[in-house]
Amino acid sequence: MSNELIPHTNLEGARAWCHVIYGLHALAVVVGVTGAATIAGAFVFGVPSLVAVVLNYLKRGEVAGTWLDSHYRWQIRTFWFTLLWLLVYGLLIITLIGIPIAWVLIVLLGLWVAYRVIRGWLALAGQRPIGTS
Numbered sequence: 001m002s003n004e005l006i007p008h009t010n011l012e013g014a015r016a017w018c019h020v021i022y023g024l025h026a027l028a029v030v031v032g033v034t035g036a037a038t039i040a041g042a043f044v045f046g047v048p049s050l051v052a053v054v055l056n057y058l059k060r061g062e063v064a065g066t067w068l069d070s071h072y073r074w075q076i077r078t079f080w081f082t083l084l085w086l087l088v089y090g091l092l093i094i095t096l097i098g099i100p101i102a103w104v105l106i107v108l109l110g111l112w113v114a115y116r117v118i119r120g121w122l123a124l125a126g127q128r129p130i131g132t133s
Helices: 008-034 039-045 047-063 068-093 099-125
Strands: none
Touching (some): 008 039, 008 047, 039 047, 039 068, 039 099, 047 068, 068 099
């Protein structure tokens, strides 16, 4: 396989899937904001994000070596880091001393997830790669 990037015209299908995946993640954020779940909880355990992360892994190979690869990696990392921080939250919430820290953490985590979905989707709309942080 060549190191040459695939032209944009050949990526329209993969780009459309990336929009669908961001849309599913955004739906999970909305469910977290409007429902009984937290944003982070809805993002990791909600059906929209679970479907989105499966699609990420299924479609990821189609964009290897392109600017879209950064978006698929961004989405996957957002999911797994959110899960990791939810585990930290779970450990904190079961301790009396950790409860206040856990509540701050869950709010910050929700804001971080929303930020990553919005920032990524805006970059995708502008046909720009996204950073890996």
